[in-house]
Amino acid sequence: MTEATLTSRAAPEGTVLIFSGRLDAEAAAALWTAMTRALAAKPNVIDLSDVDVMDSAGAILVLRAGDAVAVQGGSADVLAVLERNRAALKAAPVPSETPREFAPITRFGGAVYGGMQAALSGIAFAGEALVAALRVMFRPRLFRGGEFLRHLDEIGLRAFPLTLLLGFLIGLILAYQSSIPLKRFGAEIFVPNLVGISLLRELGALLAGVVLAGRTGSAFAAELGTMTVNEEVNALRIMGIDPMVMLVLPRILAGILVMPVLTLLMNLAGLTGMTVVMQSLGFPWSAVSNQLQQWLSLGDLMGGLFKSMCFGLVIAAIGCRAGLSAGFGPRAVGDAATAAVVGGIVAIVAMDGVFAILFFRLGI
Amino acid sequence: MNDETIIRVENLAVRFGPRTIFKDVSFEVKRGEVFIILGGSGCGKSTLLKALIGIVPIAAGRSEILGVDLAQADAEGRLGLLQRIGVMWQSGALFGNMRLSENVELPLEEHTDLPRPAREALARAKLGLVGLGDAAGLLPAEISGGMAKRAGIARAMALDPPLLILDEPSAGLDPITSAGLDKLILDIARSTGTTFVVVTHELQSILAIGDRCIMLDKEARGMIAMGKPRELRDTATHPTVRSFFRREAA
Ligand SMILES: Nc1ncnc2c1ncn2[C@@H]1O[C@H](COP(=O)(O)OP(=O)(O)O)[C@@H](O)[C@H]1O
Ligand SMILES: [Mg+2]
Numbered sequence: 337m338t339e340a341t342l343t344s345r346a347a348p349e350g351t352v353l354i355f356s357g358r359l360d361a362e363a364a365a366a367l368w369t370a371m372t373r374a375l376a377a378k379p380n381v382i383d384l385s386d387v388d389v390m391d392s393a394g395a396i397l398v399l400r401a402g403d404a405v406a407v408q409g410g411s412a413d414v415l416a417v418l419e420r421n422r423a424a425l426k427a428a429p430v431p432s433e434t435p436r437e438f439a440p441i442t443r444f445g446g447a448v449y450g451g452m453q454a455a456l457s458g459i460a461f462a463g464e465a466l467v468a469a470l471r472v473m474f475r476p477r478l479f480r481g482g483e484f485l486r487h488l489d490e491i492g493l494r495a496f497p498l499t500l501l502l503g504f505l506i507g508l509i510l511a512y513q514s515s516i517p518l519k520r521f522g523a524e525i526f527v528p529n530l531v532g533i534s535l536l537r538e539l540g541a542l543l544a545g546v547v548l549a550g551r552t553g554s555a556f557a558a559e560l561g562t563m564t565v566n567e568e569v570n571a572l573r574i575m576g577i578d579p580m581v582m583l584v585l586p587r588i589l590a591g592i593l594v595m596p597v598l599t600l601l602m603n604l605a606g607l608t609g610m611t612v613v614m615q616s617l618g619f620p621w622s623a624v625s626n627q628l629q630q631w632l633s634l635g636d637l638m639g640g641l642f643k644s645m646c647f648g649l650v651i652a653a654i655g656c657r658a659g660l661s662a663g664f665g666p667r668a669v670g671d672a673a674t675a676a677v678v679g680g681i682v683a684i685v686a687m688d689g690v691f692a693i694l695f696f697r698l699g700i
Numbered sequence: 701m702n703d704e705t706i707i708r709v710e711n712l713a714v715r716f717g718p719r720t721i722f723k724d725v726s727f728e729v730k731r732g733e734v735f736i737i738l739g740g741s742g743c744g745k746s747t748l749l750k751a752l753i754g755i756v757p758i759a760a761g762r763s764e765i766l767g768v769d770l771a772q773a774d775a776e777g778r779l780g781l782l783q784r785i786g787v788m789w790q791s792g793a794l795f796g797n798m799r800l801s802e803n804v805e806l807p808l809e810e811h812t813d814l815p816r817p818a819r820e821a822l823a824r825a826k827l828g829l830v831g832l833g834d835a836a837g838l839l840p841a842e843i844s845g846g847m848a849k850r851a852g853i854a855r856a857m858a859l860d861p862p863l864l865i866l867d868e869p870s871a872g873l874d875p876i877t878s879a880g881l882d883k884l885i886l887d888i889a890r891s892t893g894t895t896f897v898v899v900t901h902e903l904q905s906i907l908a909i910g911d912r913c914i915m916l917d918k919e920a921r922g923m924i925a926m927g928k929p930r931e932l933r934d935t936a937t938h939p940t941v942r943s944f945f946r947r948e949a950a
Binding site (some may be wrong): 360361362364365366368369391392393395396397399400413416417420421423424425426427428429430431664665666667 | 796797808811812813814815818821822824825826827828829831832833834836837839840841842857859860887891892
């Protein structure tokens with residue numbers, strides 16, 4: 337087969353573009369710029385008599401000339417390819433350019449609007465969940481006990497090792513770091529106060545929340561997101577089963593119940609880590625325990641545990657909502673999981689701020 | 701149509717673990733033919749196609765495609781061969797994060813030097829050819845199953861391969877679209893000499909487009925018939941083959 341060429345010639349009927357050789361994808365790529373130049377001269381006729389073979393890519397090259405330019409010559413096969421592609425292109429109009437918008441303003445407006453929509457749908461979701469919870473309260477038969485126990489196991493029991501490890505290390509680190517400045521004043525004995533209060537009041541619940549958001553919020557979102565994408569959630573709905581009752585409530589309840597336990601473990605592990613450091617600094621266990629008993633109140637612990645239950649509720653709810661509102665396509669599930677983790681962590685930190693103000697006002 | 705052999709299969713067998721899916725499958729496909737593979741669901745039609753293109757390992761026998769024995773070809777030979785085969789998967793297998801036009805453009809981007817506008821126009825033409833001209837900007841999740849099949853065909857045709865393998869192209873399509881697809885296959889086969897291997901159950905389309913066919917059977921674990929569709933319809937003696945072509949319950 338001969339290599340493809342493109343030449344032009346002046347003739348009585350106007351400028352003639354002459355293609356020859358094998359017009360395939362390779363030739364189309366090689367001749368593309370030559371064709372651009374040739375088209376600038378406004379040809380009137382295209383001659384395909386010397387074309388041996390043409391494939392779709394070659395046809396696309398020739399068809400750049402548009403319908404106004406007449407085609408002459410060419411074998412039946414070549415013309416068939418050309419006409420098939422001409423018809424196909426007609427059937428596939430060039431998508432119209434979307435009008436250019438003034439980007440910053442539209443984007444800002446879009447963000448505000450999107451944020452408001454999200455807030456509204458979040459409130460709607462909370463309302464739906466509440467209604468579902470009330471319904472289940474009056475008809476406990478609806479509640480999926482097995483489902484609930486499975487979640488308790490998955491998000492609770494299986495998170496114990498991670499929680500213990502994290503708590504122990506955080507306690508260790510906090511104790512070490514705070515012992516350095518306190519040592520200068522000979523006040524190392526107050527390390528247990530500092531670590532104890534920060535763990536019980538703040539860090540225990542917050543860290544347990546981060547564990548829950550990372551392990552469980554994302555898992556909820558992925559699980560429910562997959563079900564949504566596969567239309568399993570729709571299948572539930574048309575069976576008359578409320579996804580809120582079957583899928584969301586057991587998860588939220590498990591989240592609420594598991595969090596105080598995780599927080600308590602986190603606290604204990606943290607205090608253990610702190611004790612190890614204190615021992616290495618030469619303080620006996622009795623001194624540490626004495627210090628803790630004297631300065632920590634039950635209120636500190638209870639406040640932390642109460643917060644943790646609220647965190648559990650919010651993280652589980654955000655995870656479920658992210659899953660149920662998953663979009664289409666292969667990225668939807670991943671996006672939902674990300675949204676669950678990010679949303680969960682932001683939400684608990686924000687809530688923690690609100691609690692801080694609240695507890696301060698109430699004098700707890 | 702000349703006598704060049706595009707696919708030659710000799711005593712092919714495929715096993716998954718201890719299970720023999722089929723054995724002793726032999727046939728030849730000539731250039732320009734529309735070759736049909738028939739058989740009940742689960743008899744191994746998709747597996748046979750995958751064995752042909754080297755995705756499923758062959759337990760026994762030989763298969764040669766466009767003159768290349770995939771079992772013996774080196775990486776370069778395989779790649780060169782795979783560029784000359786277009787495959788439409790049973791599930792469509794469109795890339796979910798790409799628009800339909802991008803799905804069709806992908807093989808062009810990978811295997812040709814065509815500039816971007818050429819690729820775009822070519823992708824539009826392929827989509828127009830299968831009746832998806834106005835859906836080029838959609839994502840696979842946004843189209844129906846039948847549209848996904850057609851988009852899969854458009855993608856398989858992107859490089860104008862001399863051999864097109866289609867796994868159940870008309871399953872799930874309405875009769876009009878399905879007939880349009882038959883016409884398209886015939887049109888391409890006749891005008892470009894493209895060879896087709898098609899898995900299909902549509903009796904009408906088998907009779908309309910099939911030059912020759914083979915029928916696989918689950919119980920027999922192999923071929924139970926080979927020949928021209930009309931002849932099989934009129935003369936077959938094997939009960940399963942007869943009941944298929946006469947649309948009777950076996
Ligand atoms: N990767 C695999 N591993 C094990 N068995 C398989 C695999 N793929 C297919 N099979 C089995 O091979 C048989 C044929 O499958 P397939 O070729 O998809 O049938 P069909 O004729 O409907 O296309 C089926 O029984 C299926 O269970
Ligand atoms: Mg199959």
